[in-house]
Amino acid sequence: xxxxxxxxxxxxxxxxxxxxxxxxxxxxxxxxxxxxxxxxxxxxxxxxxxxxxxxxxxxxxxxxxxxxxxxxxxxxxxxxxxxxxxxxxxxxxxxxxxxxxxxxxxxxxxxxxxxxxxxxxxxxxxxxxxxxxxxxxxxxxxxxxxxxxxxxxxxxxxxxxxxxxxxxxxxxxxxxxxxxxxxxxxxxxxxxxxxxxxxxxxxxxxxxxxxxxxxxxxxxxxxxxxxxxxxxxxxxxxxxxxxxxxxxxxxxxxxxxxxxxxxxxxxxxxxxxxxxxxxxxxxxxxxxxxxxxxxxxxxxxxxxxxxxxxxxxxxxxxxxxxxxxxxxxxxxxxxxxxxxxxxxxxxxxxxxxxxxxxxxxxxxxxxxxxxxxxxxxxxxxxxxxxxxxxxxxxxxxxxxxxxxxxxxxxxxxxxxxxxxxxxxxxxxxxxxxxxxxxxxxxxxxxxxxxxxxxxxxxxxxxxxxxxxxxxxxxxxxxxxxxxxxxxxxxxxxxxxxxxxxxxxxxxxxxxxxxxxxxxxxxxxxxxxxxxxxxxxxxxxxxxxxxxxxxxxxxxxxxxxxxxxxxxxxxxxxxxxxxxxxxxxxxxxxxxxxxxxxxxxxxxxxxxxxxxxxxxxxxxxxxxxxxxxxxxxxxxxxxxxxxxxxxxxxxxxxxxxxxxxxxxxxxxxxxxxxxxxxxx
Numbered sequence: 001x002x003x004x005x006x007x008x009x010x011x012x013x014x015x016x017x018x019x020x021x022x023x024x025x026x027x028x029x030x031x032x033x034x035x036x037x038x039x040x041x042x043x044x045x046x047x048x049x050x051x052x053x054x055x056x057x058x059x060x061x062x063x064x065x066x067x068x069x070x071x072x073x074x075x076x077x078x079x080x081x082x083x084x085x086x087x088x089x090x091x092x093x094x095x096x097x098x099x100x101x102x103x104x105x106x107x108x109x110x111x112x113x114x115x116x117x118x119x120x121x122x123x124x125x126x127x128x129x130x131x132x133x134x135x136x137x138x139x140x141x142x143x144x145x146x147x148x149x150x151x152x153x154x155x156x157x158x159x160x161x162x163x164x165x166x167x168x169x170x171x172x173x174x175x176x177x178x179x180x181x182x183x184x185x186x187x188x189x190x191x192x193x194x195x196x197x198x199x200x201x202x203x204x205x206x207x208x209x210x211x212x213x214x215x216x217x218x219x220x221x222x223x224x225x226x227x228x229x230x231x232x233x234x235x236x237x238x239x240x241x242x243x244x245x246x247x248x249x250x251x252x253x254x255x256x257x258x259x260x261x262x263x264x265x266x267x268x269x270x271x272x273x274x275x276x277x278x279x280x281x282x283x284x285x286x287x288x289x290x291x292x293x294x295x296x297x298x299x300x301x302x303x304x305x306x307x308x309x310x311x312x313x314x315x316x317x318x319x320x321x322x323x324x325x326x327x328x329x330x331x332x333x334x335x336x337x338x339x340x341x342x343x344x345x346x347x348x349x350x351x352x353x354x355x356x357x358x359x360x361x362x363x364x365x366x367x368x369x370x371x372x373x374x375x376x377x378x379x380x381x382x383x384x385x386x387x388x389x390x391x392x393x394x395x396x397x398x399x400x401x402x403x404x405x406x407x408x409x410x411x412x413x414x415x416x417x418x419x420x421x422x423x424x425x426x427x428x429x430x431x432x433x434x435x436x437x438x439x440x441x442x443x444x445x446x447x448x449x450x451x452x453x454x455x456x457x458x459x460x461x462x463x464x465x466x467x468x469x470x471x472x473x474x475x476x477x478x479x480x481x482x483x484x485x486x487x488x489x490x491x492x493x494x495x496x497x498x499x500x501x502x503x504x505x506x507x508x509x510x511x512x513x514x515x516x517x518x519x520x521x522x523x524x525x526x527x528x529x530x531x532x533x534x535x536x537x538x539x540x541x542x543x544x545x546x547x548x549x550x551x552x553x554x555x556x557x558x559x560x561x562x563x564x565x566x567x568x569x570x571x572x573x574x575x576x577x578x579x580x581x582x583x584x585x586x587x588x589x590x591x592x593x594x595x596x597x598x599x600x601x602x603x604x605x606x607x608x609x610x611x612x613x614x615x616x617x618x619x620x621x622x623x624x625x626x627x628x629x630x631x632x633x634x635x636x637x638x639x640x641x642x643x644x645x646x647x648x649x650x651x652x653x654x655x656x657x658x659x660x661x662x663x664x665x666x667x668x669x670x671x672x673x674x675x676x677x678x679x
Contacts, residue, residue: 009054016047017062034398036326036383075147075212078138082232084124084175085143086312087295087319093274096296099318100270103298106307106315108636108652113299115246116276117264119319120227121204121290122179123211125153129172132163139211143312152211153178155220160257168256169233169242176228176258180207181288184223203290225289228258245299266299277320284322293321306611306651326385326395327360329353333378334365334409338417338441342433342525346371346409348382348394355384355392363392368411369429375399377406417441420576423525423569434569436523437477437579444470446523450478454529455521456513459506460499468492478521479582481507515542515590522580525566534558535567540592542580546571601630602677609637611654612647614667619647622670629677637662645670 020043023035051058090096103112124140137153139146153159156178163172180188185203192199200206210222231242231249242249250260263283267276273296280294298304298316307316330351337345346365353360363384365371376382380397411431413422420435433439436446447466451458458481469475474488484507489500513521516536520529527535538556539545545567553564570576608626610619610633617625622645623633637644637656644657645665657664665673 006054009050010057013047013050013054013057016043016050017059019043020047034400036328038326039328075149077145078126078136078141078148079145080126080138080141080143081234082173083143084126084140084146085309085314087317088313090318090320091323096274096277096318096320097270099296100273103307103316106635107303108656111269112303113266113268114273114296115250115264115299116267116273116280117229117261117295117297118280118287118291119293119295119321120177120179120261121292122177122207123204125149125176125178125226127153127159127174127176129163129168129170129174131170132166132168134159134161147212149211151216152213152219155216156224156226158224158226158259162257164257165255169231169235171234173232173234174228174253174258175230175232176226178207178211178224178226179203179289180210180223181225182290183288184225188223226259228253228260229295244301246297246301246304247299249301273320281322291322293319295319302651305649306653323385325355326383327353327355328381328383328398329360331376331378331380331382331394331397334371334376336412336416338415338433338439340442340445342415342436342439342442344411344415344422344431344433346411348376350382350384353384355386358386360384360386360392363394365394367429368424368431371409376409377402378409379403379406415439415441418575420573421569423566432525434573435575436525436570438575443476447475447478447481449523450521451481452521455517456510457517458503458510460503461506465492465495465503468495477579477582479579479586482511482583482586482588511587512589512591514593515540516593518542518588518590519545522570522576524570526563527567531558531563536592542590546577546580603629603631606631606642607640608633609635609641609644609653609657610647611644612650614645614647614670616667616671625674629674 020040023040023043047062051062088099090099100112104110126136126138126140126146127134128136128138134150134154136148137150137159138148141147154161180203182203185200185206188206189199200209206222207224210219210224213219213222228250230246231253233241242252247264247266250264254260263280265276267273277294280291284291296318298307304314304316307314309315332349332351335347335349337347339345344367346367348363348365350361350363365376374394374396376394376397379402380399381401382397383395384392385395386392411422411424414420415422415433415435418433418435418439418441420433420439422431423434424431433442436442439446444463444466447461447470448463450456451461451466456478461481466475469481469484469492472492474484475481484504486497486500486504489495489503490497492500495503514536516529516533519527519535519542520532534557535545539548548567550561550564550568553559553567554561556564559567603626608631610622613619614622626633631642634641637653637660639660639662641657641660641662643663643665644653645667646654646657647667654664656662
């Protein structure tokens with residue numbers, strides 16, 4: 001044995017034992033771990049290897065003597081009759097409490113009954129049954145369209161090909177999760193290794209790869225499982241439903257032959273939900289399948305219908321995620337990305353690191369305040385987490401591993417895309433480029449906003465045309481639009497001579513607009529239609545507005561200090577002023593509308609509440625029209641409410657209105673109100 005090697009090994013063994021002991025103390029005593037589990041495991045493996053190579057160095061007090069998972073194509077497209085929406089996510093207790101508060105406020109009750117279910121880490125699937133038989137299985141895809149994987153799903157023994165009851169709803173769509181157990185995953189990889197084939201990274205990837213095999217015989221050999229978590233009944237009959245609540249529907253699905261989670265439970269109130277989260281988290285390691293959190297759903301189906309949906313998710317459900325997987329790597333440098341709205345986001349460029357099943361090279365740092373709070377610096381060793389298993393983020397630096405003094409990172413004073421001044425409003429975390437009319441990163445969005453109906457109203461200038469104009473370098477800013485001619489436009493893809501002529505006509509028609517709409521079209525941060533109208537009423541002149549100081553702007557109704565600062569920053573940027581000059585040079589003219597003051601509007605002082613679904617217009621449209629007439633639209637009913645407008649499937653707000661004696665209007669009455677007041 002080489003004495004020098006032995007001495008180096010002995011020195012390293014002592015270093016490792018001290019470092020591991022320090023980590024044990026921080027983890028078990030201080031509850032303040034400084035490295036992720038993966039780094040701890042690497043230290044242990046290094047110590048084990050050294051002690052195996054140099055047995056004479058083994059010590060009864062060594063941590064090794066006390067302790068031990070490492071853990072596609074060609075399908076037809078299916079359009080989901082009812083979109084498969086995603087769930088909103090929560091990571092902290094406060095977010096769950098806020099969700100419960102929103103639900104209680106909307107339902108106007110003190111305590112909500114929920115179901116709690118484990119959130120399986122698999123693939124969402126939709127199963128359609130007709131006359132009790134499986135006729136189609138489709139993946140979630142983008143939520144609106146997925147892939148037809150019926151032949152493969154039929155090989156999964158947990159999926160019934162025929163329902164157990166002749167009284168089942170018909171047709172019936174059952175939604176759930178296809179997954180692979182941990183034990184099945186281990187056996188699969190062992191078999192692939194024996195055949196010298198590529199193995200899978202984790203059970204979820206194994207399930208996804210197995211489900212999307214072109215040959216169903218391959219899928220049949222894979223240990224796939226299925227859990228049902230919801231169903232859609234398209235035609236109601238006397239015995240066709242699946243109950244009145246989430247938990248009752250799971251019981252009935254089980255009776256039809258579907259596997260459902262035995263961990264699903266009914267809980268009342270937010271404290272009970274958080275207790276369920278902790279209970280499942282404690283059981284997580286003992287389960288034979290991967291879960292990445294729990295799901296809370298309002299149990300009562302009537303209440304679910306009252307709560308409704310936002311654009312991508314139901315308001316009555318929430319996924320409460322477990323702490324995400326973490327790893328350690330070196331932060332090489334910090335760069336700034338400029339988003340479509342001008343927001344500057346610091347991005348960490350990392351030494352590649354494998355975390356959460358993928359190799360990560362970039363991670364978000366959110367904003368300068370977060371960088372300061374976490375004390376992250378270029379050159380640091382950092383902990384990286386895939387937040388929600390989707391977006392990688394830098395959690396914290398490992399200050400103890402700093403090899404030298406590293407300077408604090410500073411936000412650039414100028415936008416890296418266009419050189420405009422960077423705006424950082426006191427009290428706000430986000431920094432933004434002030435060159436909204438000229439910044440390349442914001443160009444397409446700025447043009448879309450400029451041309452929109454409530455701005456310059458340039459009919460025919462849609463997203464696809466704007467994309468071509470920008471990508472072909474025909475338009476840099478809004479003023480360039482007024483230099484386009486029919487011949488140039490006709491050369492664009494899917495733009496014939498007639499369409500080009502119509503667009504030129506629309507551009508000409510937009511040259512003369514009310515000052516309020518022109519101000520709104522400029523896209524000044526947080527200046528909406530209401531504040532733009534207030535500015536137009538007050539100044540009645542564009543030059544006067546451009547020269548107004550912050551104090552004057554703050555004094556205007558519907559503006560306020562933050563918006564005043566945004567307006568001042570916008571007009572202080574010379575590039576924005578130059579675009580405005582070019583717009584005026586191009587023949588754009590503004591005039592001041594004769595608009596009634598808010599207190600003089602027909603419904604000033606009136607308060608309305610909307611509930612249920614309307615047929616002739618959406619609730620947002622109804623709200624906008626009511627507010628345009630001077631009314632307030634609120635979310636809760638009180639004795640001060642003027643009237644409740646009740647559409648189909650109106651909920652508890654309608655009952656509250658009746659209890660308080662508040663007037664109730666149906667949709668026909670609402671349309672009569674509009675006809676009387678808008679004329």
